[in-house]
Amino acid sequence: MATSERPARTRGRTNGGSGRKELPLGLTAQQCRDMYRRMVLIRHFEDHAAEAYAQAKVGGFLHLYIGEEAVAVGALAAARPDDHVLGHYRDHGYALARGCDPKACMAELFGRDTGLCHGRGGSMHLADVTRNYWGGYAIVGSHIPIGAGMAYAMQYQQREQVVLDFFGDGATGNGIFHEGLNMAALWNLPVIFICENNLYGMGATLAEESPVKDMIIKAEGYTMPSLQCDGMDLLSVYEAVQKAAEHCRSGKGPFFIEALTYRFRGHSMADPELYRDKEEVRRWRELDPIPRFGQFCVEHRISSEQELAQVTEEVEAEMLEAVRFADQSPWPDPSTVDDWIYAKPIDPEGESGARPAALREPAAQRAEAGR
Amino acid sequence: MATSERPARTRGRTNGGSGRKELPLGLTAQQCRDMYRRMVLIRHFEDHAAEAYAQAKVGGFLHLYIGEEAVAVGALAAARPDDHVLGHYRDHGYALARGCDPKACMAELFGRDTGLCHGRGGSMHLADVTRNYWGGYAIVGSHIPIGAGMAYAMQYQQREQVVLDFFGDGATGNGIFHEGLNMAALWNLPVIFICENNLYGMGATLAEESPVKDMIIKAEGYTMPSLQCDGMDLLSVYEAVQKAAEHCRSGKGPFFIEALTYRFRGHSMADPELYRDKEEVRRWRELDPIPRFGQFCVEHRISSEQELAQVTEEVEAEMLEAVRFADQSPWPDPSTVDDWIYAKPIDPEGESGARPAALREPAAQRAEAGR
Amino acid sequence: MAEMTYRDAVRGALREEMARDQRVILMGESITGYGGSYAVTKGLIEEFGPRRVMETPIAEAGIVGFAVGAAMGGLIPVAELMTVNFALLALDQIVNSAAKFHYMFGGQFSVPMVVRTVSGFGQLGPTHSQTFEGWFASVPGLKVVMPATPADAKGLLLAAMRDPDPVIFIEHSLLYSTRGEVADHEVGADEVPIGKARVAREGSDVTVLAYSRMLLQAMHAAEVLEREDGISCEVVDLRTLRPLDYPTMVRSVQRTHRLVVCGEDWRTGGFGASLLGEMQDRCFDDLDAPIQRVAMRDVPLPYSRELEKLLIPSSAQIVDAVRRLN
Amino acid sequence: MAEMTYRDAVRGALREEMARDQRVILMGESITGYGGSYAVTKGLIEEFGPRRVMETPIAEAGIVGFAVGAAMGGLIPVAELMTVNFALLALDQIVNSAAKFHYMFGGQFSVPMVVRTVSGFGQLGPTHSQTFEGWFASVPGLKVVMPATPADAKGLLLAAMRDPDPVIFIEHSLLYSTRGEVADHEVGADEVPIGKARVAREGSDVTVLAYSRMLLQAMHAAEVLEREDGISCEVVDLRTLRPLDYPTMVRSVQRTHRLVVCGEDWRTGGFGASLLGEMQDRCFDDLDAPIQRVAMRDVPLPYSRELEKLLIPSSAQIVDAVRRLN
């Protein structure tokens, strides 16, 4: 049954205790610097993406992760680089936390051929399979059974990799969430379900979506162990995912994590935000995970204020470069519009349908690569 | 949260206590006789249906309720006649427990025009809306949100009626089950979800379908009160539904009941039953709800052994008559095959689409009728 | 008459019918505080309250199933599915519940409900740019409506809410801000009948069948063809995709002997493909040339602006199709 | 060569490929202890165990989503949906996941999986007697196969399991007990290529396009027409509905100048409707008469034996259709 750890307690346990210099959770100073940088990177990447959207250089849907950076960064830092990651459409954070090239990410938002998906997917569908980042999925909840299926493939092939599957509180109202959790539990699969509870599903409040306010309760029907962590505190997320990953990797089956977080911006760029009051947003902004973790870094002598400011400058320069790169990149060649509808297009005039082995390998190989 | 009452305890409380003659749960002798008769009626109806199936007079799918009679009979006896009832494709029990004409039910199985649905639906889709029996539904779980929706209509129109929605353990693995329960909980609707846990979903064992063996646990994620009752004991079911109906009618919202039961026959007539062993079936057959409740009637001087035997004879005669009626009934007139595709067929040559008020009323009126 | 946008026309129909008939309720995702993803239901929660304007969880199948049950219980639910792409999650409830019950139970009850949803484009990517009207229009028991103008949006939605059968009402995101004359509120008078097509433009050389956004594209193409080629196009707005108004379509082809079928769904298996088949069957001897089609190329619509631009069915494609015929 | 039933041919393909390729797994409802609702997977659980033959909950969307993920992880899942009617619950995962990912992510990975399901009749009632091949065949990214013979059932299923793209493999409940010659097991040799139609019977007067059960009906109709009317029918078995083998179909019509399209789905919007459209486009000048169709009447198939009998597409209806042409 779920052991619910309240943010406060978690925070207490992590920072407290053994002296200012020594770092909790077996973290090294370098890891902390990297995590800080990644959070800043996501923040600045999205500020620029929003700007480009206003200039109509980015189109369609743009869902910003601003305010939730600690969840993706903390979670992926606690996972192994070869663990598999799936997220929902609010996916810039997962991609950048996984180390995807910001240039290629920005170019994807710009719809260019140099984008991660050659402009086919756009903001909602960033993916970089060479990093076992399987992408952002835009049908709410649809990637929950998909994550369970990947976890089964790992278990079946006796791999050590676990799957991290990120989704929102709103997704828990969809039946597919339950079908996915049920299967993960039935077959004891190595998958960590990470529910980013940011209190809203687009314009719906948590109370309008769910009769229970703690999403971890929904894991009980599947006898799935769970943890609730403070999504505004990188260390709280890190600790929870560290435990979950260990649990999954040791063959104990799926794990459910609820990260209590908040999106500082609207659901998408079109959101008038009439459903929540400014005061609530202001209160949450005070919990901004970036300065909060920055303070931790300073307190623990990991970085000085100056060094943190330096990081921000470097990242900002990198982002300006990413925007420039995206803006100057070529559009996809119209003659390629039919590419990738099929991995093996069949020309009825053509050769027998027998499959050239080469064509099947990609998926399998890539999974191998992650050994 | 769920208060799980184990069958034994329930039985204890119901039968025990205040003296042999006095009846529990405010039941009258006449009610008990009626309930006994209905269980026998269902049993004999289905024996004849199976025989007719063997003679190819009934086709398609035929799912027998034999062994589970106490659930439908006990539940509907505890409900008001104007409460709304929906069930799944294993639906002869609901129809007959609701008092539908066995002749019209048998004729529907025979595919005749005199059938409850004029031969359109067959065994899986018996319905008699004049009795607020809304029918059997054959897409597993699909009628769970439908039941919630009807309950909303009752609440909205300030009716006193509650909805009884019957489904199986297997249905709880489908996402639609969760979507329906979630909505019923969110809007505090007067609906009783009755899960007939007969340990199998077609050929799947409970353990293959669900990580928890008690279905009531699945109601917890919706903070829905629940009761587990002995589905082989009519009084246990009656008591649970009596409580649930009172709860719903007093505006306290939805209620979840799990009836522990067992189907004595295969899933459908095509079932080779390789997935369960004869010994298990034998053990459950010893719990046959009919002789068990018969014994209660005798012990409480409600009926004598002779009277019970008499009931069986009368019912058997009635069933023979029902079969004769069905067999001699006319087939639907081929010229009517397009009837009822639309309540208001539109002939593009014809009149403007403005709706004659008459055409809309049926559903509404019928709901009124149930006042 | 008053001029208003397609969006306001849809909202107007909802408001008027809700005021007129207490049985009408709305349900959907982000239709209250948010005002609807396309702001169609904006203000209705304030006017009618949460009992009649229900904010739902993200559960398309549950929403439609719930609406079916509410209809059976005597209400007239208007369920909004945020976009037609998400309707795939509710197809079982639409096809096996809403469309079947009246028939399956021998006419004992009907399911008076409306599923409001929207198709459209705008760099929404492969999973959010689809349009499945052909699928809905193939299901006996459903009525399918796709208005092109504010007047039809209002009139047909009113008719849909007053119809005893389940109606799939598909709006178009690129039409919401278009403006047009709409009849003032008089019960009955403002209703546009389901099942009646409209000759939007008379012509003698070729018949162009269109609906929803493609109607506007067809009207524009007709002007271009008149001006540049002296070709006279008769443009027919289908308005209702099921049942189809064959008499109006056939009469037109009998005069023009040429036909172009326009739609936004995939060429293969899309609504236009089926319509083409039925028309060749009815007009084989009237046709002087093979029926031409304007449809979406068989590809998952990519996000990239430059690729999308090439693929979205347009008036230019209609012009080409007509020219192929002459 | 060995003679066997369509059911044994399907099972044979599964067995052989599972023995050959450890990545192949089966999943579905009641496919283990029960042996499959049509006994297709009987014995496989004993032979391959629960890791490779997975009993699933009744969760169609979850099953397909899970299979997509397993494919992404390097396996080759064959997901069984008990009947095509229940596939409606999984359509989102089929259309928005399986069919989209290879394209949407710019070709980074493919989704090698097979969805096995079955259509058919037999007094199953309105919700259990449908057939949606036209819907699947309209989706870019899917391959759709509907074998008519045991040889094709085995050969095409092997090809499907070896294909890197998602394949919808639709069997027919009324064909399971039919018998035919099937190639013995030699890897490669026993594979029937996806995308190739087969001229099942040569003829000169009219081309009859059919697939799955309708192929048998067409062959029978052809005999009757030969005998009673001296009409020579060329019968083409489509075998694959997407991609379609137009060259083979067109070549035939160029010789016969007459065409009948047969299918079991609804006349309006069914697969045949779309095929008709494409064929008139490609063969307009070759056709001497309007293309005729044999399809399901636009009605939810009722349970009653006597009504169902009248509605199920049959060889008699094909005979009538051909006679209408001559």
Ligand SMILES: Cc1ncc(C[n+]2csc(CCOP(=O)(O)OP(=O)(O)O)c2C)c(N)n1
């Ligand atoms: C099946 C489906 N229904 C509706 C939508 C439209 N939609 C996109 S995001 C969203 C809200 C999701 O909320 P949540 O899961 O909490 O994630 P968050 O956006 O808060 O991160 C909705 C309704 C969708 N994409 N898919």
Ligand SMILES: Cc1ncc(C[n+]2csc(CCOP(=O)(O)OP(=O)(O)O)c2C)c(N)n1
């Ligand atoms: C959505 C769906 N999937 C599969 C089926 C086939 N099917 C019919 S009954 C059944 C088992 C249902 O089991 P349960 O819910 O426990 O009810 P029981 O038959 O045991 O009374 C299945 C899988 C169906 N009718 N609908």
Ligand SMILES: [Mg+2]
């Ligand atoms: Mg959220």
Ligand SMILES: [Mg+2]
């Ligand atoms: Mg069961």
